[in-house]
Amino acid sequence: MCRLIIARGRFDPAAVLDAALGMSTGVTALQDVPTRVHPNGWGAVWRREDGTLGALRDHRALAESPRSAELLDLRTDMLAVHVRHATLPEKSGPRFAHPLERLDDTGPWYFMHNGFLPTVHRRLGLSASAFDSAEYFDYLLPHGRFELDTELALERLADIPPGGTSGNSLLINPRRAYVVHWTPPTAPYQDYFTLRRLRLPEADVIASEVVPALAPADRWEALDPHTITDLPFTPRHARSAHRAA
Numbered sequence: 493m494c495r496l497i498i499a500r501g502r503f504d505p506a507a508v509l510d511a512a513l514g515m516s517t518g519v520t521a522l523q524d525v526p527t528r529v530h531p532n533g534w535g536a537v538w539r540r541e542d543g544t545l546g547a548l549r550d551h552r553a554l555a556e557s558p559r560s561a562e563l564l565d566l567r568t569d570m571l572a573v574h575v576r577h578a579t580l581p582e583k584s585g586p587r588f589a590h591p592l593e594r595l596d597d598t599g600p601w602y603f604m605h606n607g608f609l610p611t612v613h614r615r616l617g618l619s620a621s622a623f624d625s626a627e628y629f630d631y632l633l634p635h636g637r638f639e640l641d642t643e644l645a646l647e648r649l650a651d652i653p654p655g656g657t658s659g660n661s662l663l664i665n666p667r668r669a670y671v672v673h674w675t676p677p678t679a680p681y682q683d684y685f686t687l688r689r690l691r692l693p694e695a696d697v698i699a700s701e702v703v704p705a706l707a708p709a710d711r712w713e714a715l716d717p718h719t720i721t722d723l724p725f726t727p728r729h730a731r732s733a734h735r736a737a
Contacts, residue, residue, distance in 0.1 A: 493527040493579055494590070494606040496687070497703075498572040498662055498669060500723050501695030505538070505566040509573065511703040516554045516575035520701045525684045530554075530577040533589040536563060537602045537664050539570040539725060545666055547602055549589040570669065570725060572662050574604035583623060591664075592629050598638045601665050603629040606700060607658030607675070607685065614653055624656075632672070633663060640670050642720040649674045649718075658685040660700070671698050671721040688712040696723065 495515035499508045514520045518528035534557065535549035550557045554575050563571070574591060578584040591602040605625040612628045613621040621627060631652075632645055640663055649659055649672075658675040675685040690697040690707050697703075698721070702712045715721065 493530070493608065493657070493684075494574055494576045494604075495530055495700040496572070496574055496604055496606050496660065496662055497697065497699040498570070498671065498723070499695055499697045500570045500669070500725070501692070502569070503571075503692070503695040503697070505568060505571050506564050507706060508571050508697070509536075509560060509563050511699065511706055512573035512575055513554050513560075514703060514705070515699070515701050520703055522683055522701070526681050527577045527684075530575040532576045532578040532584045533586075534560075534573065534575045535590045535604070536574070537570075537572045537591050537604075537662075538563070538566055538568040539666070541567055543666055543725070545600060545602065545664065547591055547593065549586075549591060551584070551586045551589050570664075570723075572602075572604060572664060572669065574606075574662075579608040588623060588625075590625070591662075592626055594629070594633075594635075596635065598636060599665065601633065601663065603633075603664075604662040605629070606660040607656065609652060609656035609659060611653040611655040615648070615651065628659065628661070632659070632661070638665075639668075640720070642670070642722065645672070645720060646674070646718065652676075654678065657681075660685055660687060666725070668722060668724040671715075671723065673715045673717065673719050673721070675717070677717075686717075687715045689715055 531553040534554040
């Protein structure tokens with residue numbers, strides 16, 4: 493179980509990092525949640541001024557990581573941060589830190605996941621799961637794709653066998669970010685997995701929790717369930733979302 497935040501537009505990267513720190517330490521957590529503290533690593537993706545992507549990952553908790561200082565003076569119009577609580581203790585350490593990365597002819601692609609999907613490997617024809625987030629990445633975005641087919645992705649999400657929690661995730665390439673908001677209706681802790689959106693005059697923020705330091709609670713709106721929000725990196729930051737039928 494993890495926490496996510498992505499900001500696009502004109503914003504203060506240090507404020508976004510502080511928001512991620514609050515989520516990682518439980519400062520902004522709801523009272524009735526399965527996990528308040530997220531100590532099993534963190535990572536970030538951002539857009540450089542030339543349009544390329546930068547990324548870092550660390551298996552240490554964000555509060556204990558000296559690498560967080562690398563983000564304080566960023567000049568960027570997109571920053572995404574992931575803080576992690578390993579659902580399975582054995583799935584912690586550098587190998588399991590997010591963002592996951594795919595470097596091929598269609599990339600780079602970066603992936604951050606909040607949830608546990610121990611059955612998704614079956615849709616890849618695998619006999620067992622080695623790392624559910626990596627398997628989910630391959631399932632949601634098959635290799636060789638330059639863009640995410642959002643309608644097909646929603647169909648594939650609905651076809652994941654029961655037994656997991658959430659598929660909330662960020663898929664990021666140099667052209668756009670996709671925010672996947674999908675949790676099976678039978679999963680527990682629906683509020684915990686509800687993403688919230690803050691619309692500012694010059695920026696959009698989507699996060700796993702309301703962050704009062706960024707704006708009062710009544711300014712945050714819950715994303716519609718079972719949607720994928722497309723955030724292209726253009727001067728006007730056009731917005732769109734696709735809903736499952």
